Amino acid sequence: KQEVTQIPAALSVPEGENLVLNCSFTDSAIYNLQWFRQDPGKGLTSLLLIQSSQREQTSGRLNASLDKSSGRSTLYIAASQPGDSATYLCAVNDLDAGNMLTFGGGTRLMVKP
């Protein structure tokens, strides 16, 4: 059974810092991996999707990498801003899971002005 872990569970940084969020998964037979952002009491917004054949994806100040063999992904946020404060979730789509996403518990990020 796929298990997804995110470290750290919570992170507080001053504005302007570059930061890295970590995601690890136990079964490397994945179809893709997605990073989502969730604001309090709201739904999820997809940030980046990395196919299993890809190493990384970039969107603006965000860069996500994938090392399938070691079961790891990182989300890099450059020049953090207070508006980046949210919970960041990673989710893997297993090859044999019938298109079900398995989510990690999330990292709660606070960027202080």
Next chain:
Amino acid sequence: DTGVSQNPRHKITKRGQNVTFRCDPISEHNRLYWYRQTLGQGPEFLTYFQNEAQLEKSRLLSDRFSAERPKGSFSTLEIQRTEQGDSAMYLCASSLFGGAGEKLFFGSGTQLSVL
């Protein structure tokens, strides 16, 4: 593209009552998913449809839960005889099967509180 719409946003009910949630996916999306999220946790998969066919159901979906997607458009999730443990955010998502990477688009969720 108006996004995924979920109604109601909030639902408060007494234990033992039945509740029904509605999800309207992005119009051209053929896959629709239901997830459940409790406070401080990541979402957990419940079920998904491709068009009107329900293709997968989680063990979390007890016999008190039923989901439908008539005509392959909107979907409803019904919970019968609600229990306090059913209190959670119920999230709907849609995607285009065969699209690039099949990115999921989530709605804002329905927050259920069972008293």
